[in-house]
Amino acid sequence: xxxxVDWWAVLAAGVVVILIKTGLxxxxxx
Amino acid sequence: MTTLTYPATATGRLPQWVHIVPGTLxxxxxxxxxxxxxxxxxxxxxxxxxxxxxxxxxxxAIVFGLVVSNTVGVPAIFxxxxxxxxxxxxAGIVLLGVRFLLGDVVKxxxxxxxxxxxxxxxxxxxxxxxxxAFGLSxxxxxxxxxxxxxxxxxxxxxxxxxxxxxxxDASYAMAAILALGAVSLFVFPLIGRxxxxxxxxxxxxxxxxxxxxxxxxxxxxxxxxxxxxFAVLAKTARNAxxxxxxxxxxxxxxxxxxxxxxxxxxxxxxQKFPKFVLGFIVISALVTAGGFTQSQVTDLANLSxxxxxxxxxxVGLRTNVRDLTKQGWRPLVVGVVGECAIAGLxxxxxxxxxxxxxx
Numbered sequence: 001x002x003x004x005v006d007w008w009a010v011l012a013a014g015v016v017v018i019l020i021k022t023g024l025x026x027x028x029x030x
Numbered sequence: 031m032t033t034l035t036y037p038a039t040a041t042g043r044l045p046q047w048v049h050i051v052p053g054t055l056x057x058x059x060x061x062x063x064x065x066x067x068x069x070x071x072x073x074x075x076x077x078x079x080x081x082x083x084x085x086x087x088x089x090x091a092i093v094f095g096l097v098v099s100n101t102v103g104v105p106a107i108f109x110x111x112x113x114x115x116x117x118x119x120x121a122g123i124v125l126l127g128v129r130f131l132l133g134d135v136v137k138x139x140x141x142x143x144x145x146x147x148x149x150x151x152x153x154x155x156x157x158x159x160x161x162x163a164f165g166l167s168x169x170x171x172x173x174x175x176x177x178x179x180x181x182x183x184x185x186x187x188x189x190x191x192x193x194x195x196x197x198x199d200a201s202y203a204m205a206a207i208l209a210l211g212a213v214s215l216f217v218f219p220l221i222g223r224x225x226x227x228x229x230x231x232x233x234x235x236x237x238x239x240x241x242x243x244x245x246x247x248x249x250x251x252x253x254x255x256x257x258x259x260f261a262v263l264a265k266t267a268r269n270a271x272x273x274x275x276x277x278x279x280x281x282x283x284x285x286x287x288x289x290x291x292x293x294x295x296x297x298x299x300x301q302k303f304p305k306f307v308l309g310f311i312v313i314s315a316l317v318t319a320g321g322f323t324q325s326q327v328t329d330l331a332n333l334s335x336x337x338x339x340x341x342x343x344x345v346g347l348r349t350n351v352r353d354l355t356k357q358g359w360r361p362l363v364v365g366v367v368g369e370c371a372i373a374g375l376x377x378x379x380x381x382x383x384x385x386x387x388x389x
């Protein structure tokens with residue numbers, strides 16, 4: 001199945017939001 | 031529309047997603063080298079009480095990428111991964127939504143859209159007149175007009191299929207847009223500083239005048255973090271019009287009996303609409319609704335910066351000066367003259383808006 005880059009970007013950002021929201025990922029440095 | 035197939039099926043000896051690993055690592059290494067260089071120069075200046083110019087990691091990442099691609103070149107093993115710069119750009123923009131309250135998006139996006147409408151009309155009229163004056167083919171004129179009025183390479187790729195243009199015309203148009211995008215990275219910040227533009231006004235100008243989203247994001251970030259934020263918002267508002275403009279051109283070429291028939295206009299608009307804009311709006315809505323704590327907002331904003339870091343390395347790595355000069359001179363002349371005129375007109379538009387609307 002081919003998914004456009006746009007949807008991959010939205011999907012990846014969604015996963016990141018869930019990880020941060022649930023506290024599984026925290027303290028990302030810059 | 032460009033598509034990637036990761037995670038893909040294991041049809042070859044290795045799963046396809048493995049092929050993106052080397053290039054993605056290269057993006058990360060070059061981007062990180064840019065960040066380390068910026069920090070090292072700042073630390074050196076501080077340690078020796080020197081006032082050194084603060085050259086942002088953005089520029090270092092682009093320059094390092096340019097040096098690699100124009101000296102040793104990008105070896106084949108890295109190319110698939112380097113192409114993921116587009117994914118990092120779009121993921122970075124979606125996550126950037128966390129730095130905008132929805133009200134700001136509506137307000138600034140609305141003002142940007144008004145400027146976009148004006149820019150769009152001017153760019154299309156100008157490119158069409160110049161293309162005709164230089165005797166370019168009608169479809170190349172359409173591609174250059176679409177590329178300069180909306181969003182560079184993505185718009186040209188979207189339009190190429192819709193108006194049934196030649197590969198050669200599309201590569202000419204893309205080369206012209208990319209060449210000018212690369213130049214804008216260095217010229218726009220200098221003009222912005224010389225005119226003492228505010229972050230908001232400069233960001234809006236870049237978002238309106240620089241055609242490719244990656245270059246617009248980089249040119250904005252080169253000025254300041256806040257300018258980069260506004261550049262992305264203005265450019266995103268511009269990107270949102272892609273379906274309408276491409277549809278208009280597609281219908282025009284159908285009437286000339288040289289394009290593909292469009293059965294369902296709504297489906298066509300949805301197909302061409304940049305979906306990552308929806309992700310940006312959803313995250314902005316979540317932060318507006320108080321869905322994140324301050325530390326979560328900081329984490330998401332930092333992740334957005336990391337994603338852009340890889341994007342900027344990709345901007346340098348995919349720019350090959352020799353390839354750009356191989357293209358014919360006429361499309362490039364039309365591109366240069368047209369883009370300079372568009373940059374000048376949008377600058378005037380933004381300066382007026384800055385005075386009137388106190389941007």
